[in-house]
Amino acid sequence: MTKAPTISMGTQLVTGREKILAQKSFLVELSNRYGQKGAMDHLEYFLSSEDSLKKNPHLLLIGNKEQGQRHIIAQDAIGALLIYEYRFLGIGTGIFSTDDTTGRRTLIAPPESRILIARLAAEALMKRGARVVMKTLLELASEDQVEVPNASTVRKDWIYATRHRPIPSYLQLETSMDATLAKIGQRTRSNMRYYRRRAEAQLGCFFVAKAEISHDDFKAFNLECAYAVPDERAAWRYEVVAQVPGMFLCGIKGSDGRWLSIIGGRRYHDMVEIDWQMNRADLPAYSLSTVMRSYFIEHEISLGTKKMYIEGGTPHAMQFSFAMEDVRDIVVVRGSWLLPILRVLSKRLLPETNFLSQILAEPEMSWQPWRSV
Known part of the structure; x- marks a missing residue:
């Protein structure tokens, strides 16, 4: 044997x-x-x-x-x-x-x-x-x-x-925006609605699901943003989106056609992850970060996304509504x-x-x- x-x-x-x-x-x-x-x-x-x-x-x-x-x-x-x-x-x-x-x-x-x-x-x-x-x-x-x-x-x-x-790991997305916002704190929920309405009324703000922007314009926009990153990192952010399947750029524009905020992230299965967000620095009163996330969450719900992660976490108050792991x-x-x-x-x-x-x-x-x- x-x-x-x-x-x-x-x-x-x-x-x-x-x-x-x-x-x-x-x-x-x-x-x-x-x-x-x-x-x-x-x-x-x-x-x-x-x-x-x-x-x-x-x-x-x-x-x-x-x-x-x-x-x-x-x-x-x-x-x-x-x-x-x-x-x-x-x-x-x-x-x-x-x-x-x-x-x-x-x-x-x-x-x-x-x-x-x-x-x-x-x-x-x-x-x-x-x-x-x-x-x-x-x-x-x-x-x-x-x-x-x-x-x-x-x-x-x-x-x-x-x-x-x-x-705090991720935000559970429900089948509607109202159902998702219902789980978020009252103050955060109110801010999302207020600043979005204000940006739409005063800036003509609208959401762009697939941001099309040239390499040079992307690097120039980075320099207009709060917490601008070095040129080399901005170039990598732009280039890697085209190189890695599942990565995307989306953003919001004003009525004048200028970018107000851009998000870079990754989609996989029924999840999405925000890797970074760039917001114009000259409009602090409009809370563009909050406006962008309101549009973004609504868009992901429409795609059937169930979980939203933020790479590195977030200091935003919405973290208190995230599922704990x-x-x-x-x-x-x-x-x-x-x-x-x-x-x-x-x-x-x-x-x-x-x-x-x-x-x-x-x-x-x-x-x-x-x-x-």
Whole structure:
């Protein structure tokens, strides 16, 4: 009788934008399989962003490995982690971090195994020489599953900390504008209606579902807007819309034909995500951001969209009407002696808004020895 092969968990590390993009079809299928639709649909967009180009992207695939195999076969993977390595003077630092603080597009895994796959991924990176691994994931399992039952081998040379965060995730869109607005706070609801009527009456405002604008005019409009971005980023925003399926531009114009506000975003399945919004700076009394979102929500409802996300969140009061989701941050560091050094370096080298820097400085994080899976 032939002896059955021994099966164990294995990993494969895919490094570099082109090699990761070559796995896109499989990653989209994997995310659909586990109910994470849209998580990997726009890889080109995120891998080409200004922030990601400063780092080395890595895709870690986790799956079953037969005895004698050195790596798993990519198409046999049951989980995947997209993570980035910070660079300094063009050299990898061994500091890895996911780039999405909502955790929706970082870890692809079966709902019942997300914490296990996350731990396996962290351990695989640490064994490959990582100094820090920080990742954020949507928490679909209960908190007590963070400690894997059979994790018995203590790695005193690695320490880790974890924290749970509830976040306002998305606005649920109903079948009509009135039904959707009914769930939004009274003040926000009133502002949306008031400022839209005012802009229509005084500016001749109207909505354009598919914004057609030249590259030069787009860059010029950016300079007229509040919080204008550098020319290079404006150029990327414009170009990537034409390059990535599912991306779009829409906006509002005044009766004089000038753009008042433009939104860039992505549609996938029955969801939409606003990636950025540009509003003219010379008309603050008209609250163009609010007017644009009123039109935009109404338009998405007409398309049958069910959920509206805003990349990076929003300070707008409408966030209080967003559905809440649970997120977990997990950080692994190679030795307690490294932690204070990392805190100092991150303050000097990373902006205050950097998520990894904020977590390393978080006083309430409880650090303890890592237990191997």
